[in-house]
Amino acid sequence: MTGNMANANKSTATAESLAKLQRDISVSEFFLKNRHLLGFDNPRKALLTAVKEAVDNSLDACDESGILPEISVDIRQTGDKRFCVAITDNGPGIVRNQVPKIFAKLLYGSKFHRLRMSRGQQGIGISAAGMYGQLTTGTSTVIQSKIKTSKKAHLIEVQIDTRANKPTILKDDELDWFPQFFPTDANGKPKQPITARHGTSVTIEMEAAYIRGKLSVDEYLKQCAIVNPHLQLHYRIRLSGPAPDEDSETSTRKAVPAKTAAGKGDATSAAPQATKSPPLPQPSDEVPWITFARAATTLPKQPTEIKPHPHGIELGILMQMLKDTQGKTLKSALVHDFSRVSDRAAVEIAQRAGLDPKSRPTHIAHRESEALFKAINETKLMRPPTDCLSPIGEEAIMAGLKKEIEADFYTAITRGPEVYRGNPFQIEAGLAYAKPGANADLNAEEPVRILRFANKVPLLYMGGACAINKAITGVNWKSYGLTHPRGSLPVGPMVILVHMASVWVPFTSESKEAIAHYPEIIRETTFALQECGRRLSVYLSRRRRQAEMERKKNYIELYLPHLALGLRQILDLDDRQEKTIISKLHRMLERTHLEE
Amino acid sequence: MAKSKKSQSVSVAAPQLISKRDASSRIVGVANTIHQDIVKKNARPRMRFPIRSLSNVKYDPKKGHFEILNKMSTRTLSYNTVKTFAQSMRLLATIKRDLLDKNNIAGKREVYYNSKSWGECRFDEQPESDSLLDDMEAMLAVNREQLGFIPEERGGEVTGPLVVIDRQPGSHEEIRINCEKLGTGAWSIPSQVEHLRFESKAKFILVIETASLFQRLVHHRYYETANCILISMSGVPTRACRRFIRRLTDDRKIPVLVFTDGDPYGYCNIYRTLKVGSGQAAHINQFFCVPQAHYLGVTPQDIKEFDLEDATHPLEELDIKRAKDALKNDPFIKHHKEWQAVLNQMIEMGVRIEQQAFAKHGLNFVFETYLPRKLKKGIFLP
Numbered sequence A: 001m002t003g004n005m006a007n008a009n010k011s012t013a014t015a016e017s018l019a020k021l022q023r024d025i026s027v028s029e030f031f032l033k034n035r036h037l038l039g040f041d042n043p044r045k046a047l048l049t050a051v052k053e054a055v056d057n058s059l060d061a062c063d064e065s066g067i068l069p070e071i072s073v074d075i076r077q078t079g080d081k082r083f084c085v086a087i088t089d090n091g092p093g094i095v096r097n098q099v100p101k102i103f104a105k106l107l108y109g110s111k112f113h114r115l116r117m118s119r120g121q122q123g124i125g126i127s128a129a130g131m132y133g134q135l136t137t138g139t140s141t142v143i144q145s146k147i148k149t150s151k152k153a154h155l156i157e158v159q160i161d162t163r164a165n166k167p168t169i170l171k172d173d174e175l176d177w178f179p180q181f182f183p184t185d186a187n188g189k190p191k192q193p194i195t196a197r198h199g200t201s202v203t204i205e206m207e208a209a210y211i212r213g214k215l216s217v218d219e220y221l222k223q224c225a226i227v228n229p230h231l232q233l234h235y236r237i238r239l240s241g242p243a244p245d246e247d248s249e250t251s252t253r254k255a256v257p258a259k260t261a262a263g264k265g266d267a268t269s270a271a272p273q274a275t276k277s278p279p280l281p282q283p284s285d286e287v288p289w290i291t292f293a294r295a296a297t298t299l300p301k302q303p304t305e306i307k308p309h310p311h312g313i314e315l316g317i318l319m320q321m322l323k324d325t326q327g328k329t330l331k332s333a334l335v336h337d338f339s340r341v342s343d344r345a346a347v348e349i350a351q352r353a354g355l356d357p358k359s360r361p362t363h364i365a366h367r368e369s370e371a372l373f374k375a376i377n378e379t380k381l382m383r384p385p386t387d388c389l390s391p392i393g394e395e396a397i398m399a400g401l402k403k404e405i406e407a408d409f410y411t412a413i414t415r416g417p418e419v420y421r422g423n424p425f426q427i428e429a430g431l432a433y434a435k436p437g438a439n440a441d442l443n444a445e446e447p448v449r450i451l452r453f454a455n456k457v458p459l460l461y462m463g464g465a466c467a468i469n470k471a472i473t474g475v476n477w478k479s480y481g482l483t484h485p486r487g488s489l490p491v492g493p494m495v496i497l498v499h500m501a502s503v504w505v506p507f508t509s510e511s512k513e514a515i516a517h518y519p520e521i522i523r524e525t526t527f528a529l530q531e532c533g534r535r536l537s538v539y540l541s542r543r544r545r546q547a548e549m550e551r552k553k554n555y556i557e558l559y560l561p562h563l564a565l566g567l568r569q570i571l572d573l574d575d576r577q578e579k580t581i582i583s584k585l586h587r588m589l590e591r592t593h594l595e596e
Numbered sequence B: 001m002a003k004s005k006k007s008q009s010v011s012v013a014a015p016q017l018i019s020k021r022d023a024s025s026r027i028v029g030v031a032n033t034i035h036q037d038i039v040k041k042n043a044r045p046r047m048r049f050p051i052r053s054l055s056n057v058k059y060d061p062k063k064g065h066f067e068i069l070n071k072m073s074t075r076t077l078s079y080n081t082v083k084t085f086a087q088s089m090r091l092l093a094t095i096k097r098d099l100l101d102k103n104n105i106a107g108k109r110e111v112y113y114n115s116k117s118w119g120e121c122r123f124d125e126q127p128e129s130d131s132l133l134d135d136m137e138a139m140l141a142v143n144r145e146q147l148g149f150i151p152e153e154r155g156g157e158v159t160g161p162l163v164v165i166d167r168q169p170g171s172h173e174e175i176r177i178n179c180e181k182l183g184t185g186a187w188s189i190p191s192q193v194e195h196l197r198f199e200s201k202a203k204f205i206l207v208i209e210t211a212s213l214f215q216r217l218v219h220h221r222y223y224e225t226a227n228c229i230l231i232s233m234s235g236v237p238t239r240a241c242r243r244f245i246r247r248l249t250d251d252r253k254i255p256v257l258v259f260t261d262g263d264p265y266g267y268c269n270i271y272r273t274l275k276v277g278s279g280q281a282a283h284i285n286q287f288f289c290v291p292q293a294h295y296l297g298v299t300p301q302d303i304k305e306f307d308l309e310d311a312t313h314p315l316e317e318l319d320i321k322r323a324k325d326a327l328k329n330d331p332f333i334k335h336h337k338e339w340q341a342v343l344n345q346m347i348e349m350g351v352r353i354e355q356q357a358f359a360k361h362g363l364n365f366v367f368e369t370y371l372p373r374k375l376k377k378g379i380f381l382p
């Protein structure tokens, strides 16, 4: 910058000129520029994020409506760096009027304003995927949906007007359509197709890259199958060439030039350019479907919705709630808008804050609300109700691990509900330990594999920033018989699964990849892991004993023939007698010594 | 101190010579019991050995040697013993088939090398095969020589007025060895002494611990001056050396005097073993001991009387431990108050002395002054 202000009047802005530039920034524009916040920072991750947002929504919709989910993921490469992604579910479907906003308006959804455990929570996910597709290929999001009560299905194409954060409808047709699924058996042989009476299908074409490995769509779907045993999932990917193998997040990042729309943040860049909408992918026989078969037919427990607990609330939200409340008095607002506030507790809070319990909540001034906030946090209250949570459950975790990971020892634990910042949460952990060398995917010399889940959604990226990894690193795995280099992950042929269920999962960013480091969350995770660790160490020491027994047996087998040979030579025994000696001694020693 | 009773009566029995066939059938007996245990009783086989330690001997002054008691240790077949058990059977089979039945002999080291053909059952180090051989010997209650093992340890040099009548190997022709006419050398005691015969007019036998003092006495022809047979042991006497002295004194009725370093090892290990045998091979002590032996020196009292305090060494921890162990556990020491007094005196003085220490008063002091004075006084330890 030049230091001479007098000479700078030509090139420097004035307050007036700046004022012309100052205007509302729509959320769409904001996220368009900051798409890394939503998980679209590179083509490989974009593919995963799009699939993930759609599948999460399908699972949420099915769970909420009590439907056993049947979901298909169909990915087709349409160009060098272009993929078309179609996700179909047998969920309840979406009423016609809602479709445009759901798929082409950011921050529009059913889950943000309530405290209830679900996969989605922000109302951004699927519209962001559509916006990314629109931005990189100019195509629109195609939705087909049928609800139970109407005969016809709808086919709707939308784009997002990013400046206004509003949907633009390009097509709105009625048609005869039912969601269809193409299951195969364990050997890949096609089975009878399944047709559902209702459901939704969303198709997005986008710039993307497909690389196999730990950060791929395949891995995400596999992990989905682990924690959702009631889900039946059909997946296929049709590539125009062979898929590169790549396991490292960083090298993927490097390989992909940061080609974004940065610099032309103007809304027109995301406006419709291509008029030709992509043909919907038709199931074809060239590439077989892979079915992750359903392992349980019982639906997970329906979580109930709760009101916020006063101890978890922030001052700003408290003020907002006081403004919005239906309650006529402070007391009734506290009792009815929050959970766990009894009449007595409400009076106590008001008195502590120096407020009249009968005062009008809308009239509570800024300073008074601060006192109220303080009083709330100083008042002892019952912990929030926990039936709002639906953990996976120990049995289901074990079943899921067994289904997808070949190992020798499995264990799982579901901890009791706890609270962070007033939000109920629950931690579950599971272990699968393979005999060293028995499972090619689990190298005994490498760090353990970690499967992280938040509200049953696999988290693949940003492990290093996640509270789960921090808890795993902090547990003393050495005391359970594993190698554990200081400050890093333990080493061994093992998978660690951690699931956090909560009405609100505190992610470090909108792309929902890492859980923030709340001490309560880390502590609970640590307890769960320690319990798993203790069980592992029991197993490992039993295995060590077995190995010791095996070693002793081999040792004995080495010498018994010599003993018998000596006797044979001294006593002139025959072959049969010599064999009898060996077999008898064998039984005797096995009985008396190997079990010790 | 008690004056020695020179005419102690001692049995002159030769080691009970069992025939090769008897030895062989003892092996078959052991193997049979083991076989029966396995196939008939369905029980884990066991081997029983006399415990080879001082705790399993008693001192009978009438008999004059350590006698073995019947404390046995049992080795039952188990994970821990399976290798030794297998090695024992293979060793017994070898002894029976290759030594006894074929009338052959083998050295301990040859046994060790022979096991190299046993695969994983082989002995890794010779001490393993040596110790198992000791076990087998004790279990069968025979002397290892009778099993066909030639002891490799030799020991014992002899000079003085003695004629040994031996036979030439092979031809069995009798030959006479005059131990006074060996020049500057000495005659070595062979590993087998049972067949030797003796002629001697010597007044006594002087058994010496160290080779260097023996050399000095030979050099100055002390055997002529004192009319005695000189025998050097070089440390703890070997079986052959003990047996040779025993046969010589039994045969010629010549008293035996022992001259060692003045320390617990000299008293309790060297002298005691020569006189009454050891705890290790107690089953054969009867033949490998010299009950007639008496101890000449060097005693703690000698240190004082011969003004040798400044030629001593402080007792080391091991010496003190050895002395205290002997006072507590050695049946021989426990029987003789005199020996207890000697050990206690030594512990109290806190010093030990070597045979060579007499050189303080001149190189020849030991045979010109010390030995004559001790002999003249004629007081020896039992």
Ligand SMILES: Nc1ncnc2c1ncn2[C@@H]1O[C@H](COP(=O)(O)OP(=O)(O)OP(=O)(O)O)[C@@H](O)[C@H]1O
Pocket: A053, A057, A058, A061, A089, A091, A092, A093, A094, A102, A108, A109, A110, A111, A112, A119, A120, A121, A122, A123, A124, A125, A126, A127, A200
């Ligand atoms: N497949 C579907 N079937 C039924 N309803 C759906 C489906 N997909 C989305 N919805 C509805 O659309 C809303 C918006 O979805 P979106 O993914 O944008 O946000 P979200 O899931 O609420 O939160 P997040 O941004 O965390 O994903 C959801 O809240 C849900 O009500």
Ligand SMILES: [Mg+2]
Pocket: A053, A056, A057, A119, A120, A121, A123, A124, A125, A126
């Ligand atoms: Mg969503």
